[in-house]
Amino acid sequence: MRISAPEIVENGSDLRVQAAVQYGDKQNLLWFSMDSRFRPYVTSEKLDGFLVGMLLLAMQRGEDIHLDSPVSAKLYYSLQNSYIRLLTLAIPSLTKITIVPSSLDYGISDSCQNEVVTGFSGGIDSFCVLADHMSESVPTSHRITRLLFNNVGSHGEHNAEKGRVLFHQRYHMLSSYPRELEMDFIQVDSNLSDLLQMNFQQTHVPRNAAPVLMLQKLFGRYLYASTYRYEDCYVGEAKDLAYMDPLGVHLLSTETLDCVSTGCEYSRVQKTQRVSQFAGARKYLNVCTSTEAEGRNCSKCLKCCRTLFTLELLDSLEYFQEVFDLETWKTVRGKYIVYVLGNQPNAFCRELREYIKAEDISFPLSQRLAATGFALANSVIGHLPANLKKTARRLGRIALP
16 A cells, blocks of 8 residues: 655635555545645644554555655554554454555654644543543643544445535534534544445544544644443454553554543443533433434434433433433333343443442333343353354344344
């Protein structure tokens, strides 16, 4: 793989930073687009953002990366000596590759405004980061000054046109809150997902870091909203790259940009409790994964159900009737409770069961019996040959989206 020198293309108020990427017999342009007012802060002298964006694709294809422009020395060292290894442990199908830079940049001549940025999707993780990093008691070195909203795959991985529509819908829905905070809400579009064509959950960390690396003259610290508590984090094969955030996020730093994993000190229940007291969340919380809800919370997907059930356990559900359809929640509530109680192995269900036990919360006998049956069925399925597991789970699943 070869990544050419970046170029900046301006069209009215739109600014696009792009670089040609050649791999195999293909050549594509990778681009990041933002408002032209950020022209003074765009990092076009080096290929940091493009390198991080394309790293996964090169590893998937088993191709070394040759760079036609400089790369930050710290980033190059961390990727080559540590991050690539971590990625192969998390995603064993990836291949260890070599990065071949044209030269190294030590950041000595780069001016940076040293602003603090975090991605803001309106979810529990991102609202928790705001709750922790906006008060006057937070050191200015870590107090958030700007919010960022990216289009790098979370709005639809395999349909660029539909994903871009949802990206703009969600941005429009959330943008009132940063205005209330009198805080800039930066929108960055990209075709990164079109080139990667990889599972977003397994690859979201470098995807989300790439746009931040494009604005290193503005950002001195990037607070990455991590998903799992420290107790559940590990390095190894995983469906979600977030399991290794405390070890991996900082490896995407440069001489002038410090990337920091934050939020692992909380369980998801604790985060939800903290966010439930945050006034802005009661108007703007957005956790939904459904692409059919036009940016709103569908109130029935697994993420909506998890949040609604947690809020219910915390006696805070009524505060969020503006952002959820509580009547829709009632139609799937019973099935979701069975799903949680039925010994589901994922970390969030374990946390919910721990909270239920600690608070001595009881549920009707019918739900407890159904959960026992569900857990038994899952145990039986777990012992089936791999080629039968998927079919058995599909036939026996609880009918949640």
